[in-house]
Amino acid sequence: MLKTDLDIIKQSMYSAKLSRMLAQENIGVEFSDRARTASFAPKERILTFPYSTAFMDHDIHELFMFHEIGHALHLPEDSIERVKNSGADHDLFNIVSN
Numbered sequence: 001m002l003k004t005d006l007d008i009i010k011q012s013m014y015s016a017k018l019s020r021m022l023a024q025e026n027i028g029v030e031f032s033d034r035a036r037t038a039s040f041a042p043k044e045r046i047l048t049f050p051y052s053t054a055f056m057d058h059d060i061h062e063l064f065m066f067h068e069i070g071h072a073l074h075l076p077e078d079s080i081e082r083v084k085n086s087g088a089d090h091d092l093f094n095i096v097s098n
Contacts, residue, residue: 019047019065023072038064040071042079
C-alpha cells in the first residue's frame, strides 16, 4: 500500500516521540534524504533516519530505531573519535557495540 504524505508525517511524529521516550532524553530526531542509513550522533545527540525509512514497513523502521536508541543509551559521547583513533572498523564496531 502506498503511503500518503499524512501517513509519513504521522510515522515521523511517532518515531520522534518513541525515540525520545526510549532514549530517556529529548534527543533530536530527523529524517534526511542525504542519509544512507539510520544513525545516531552521540556528541550531538541526534538520531537520523533516511527519508526512505518512512516508506518501509513499520516493524522494519522500528528495528532501525531500536538499534540506534541502543547507541543513545550506551555509547559514550566520544565513542566515534575513539573508534577512529583505534583503527577499528567502524561498521564492525557499530554492529557489536549494542
